[in-house]
Amino acid sequence: MRSEKEMLDLIIAVANNDIRIRAVYLEGSRANPNVSKNIFQDNDIVFVVTETRSFRENKDWINSIKDKFKSLLSIFIKFTFFWRLWYSTSL
Template sequence: MRTEHEMMKMIIDFAAKDDRIRLATLEGSRTNKNISPDAFQDYDLSYFVTDMDSFKENDHWLDQFGKRIMMQKPEDMELFPSELGNWFSYLILFEDGNKLDLTLILINEVNDYFADSDGLVEVLLDKDSRIEAEVIASDRQYWIKKPTAREFDDCCNEFWYVSTYSGSSYPRMWQSLFTCYALFRKYSKAVANGLGYEYPDYDQAISTYTESIHKQWA
């Protein structure tokens, strides 16, 4: 497996040599200094380009990143609709085990990109000095925070209501459902007690309902 240094050098060198690529960023877990490195972390990369179509004409240019075992192009699939708008992505598994999630973004969308970023982003290359303020990767958006009483209630409401779709004629499925109930009940009550929130009555109502369905159909 190629090292992180080898992969990053290849990624940056490729961008530096291609005039169509004006800006390159790294996103995701590899920018997060608060977690331990993992050899199997994806390389989440974005190239901001002046011309998208020339890249999409064929995939030969991707050969420079290494031999591929498999690749997905989500925005070029029929079964699953695109979620990235005008962006175009390549999800690549290489023969050496490295994974690259590469997204092409038109350069005029750079402001939208940073506005919607989760904070885990690092600028690798900025040929035109477009990024004026220093970009410091932060995982603040993923910090655990105290839920409001309404958020807690909404979470409980969602769990208990959706659980009513789990009925089955298979005994093991019922056992799994009731185990899930017990776990959710245990920890949601602990949260309610710890935060001084009221534990909602969805538990009793849905547990009674589910037991009746179980007796009737299981």
């Protein structure tokens, strides 16, 4: 079983190796310093991506992640992307 640091390093490596991924962050109990560590904690990872279409249309990327995270029982993937908001003001 991988250590917590090894898992985080692997997650960061996945993000660094895909130009569509702009950021990655950790959510949930593992991200909360006030929660005691326990064996039931998982890695709730959010990838911030430039677009989602390529992820939705070609699911091969899921298999590449599963191969890297064989020790996980399940993988929950959230798509988060930022819409650029344009505000115009008129006088």
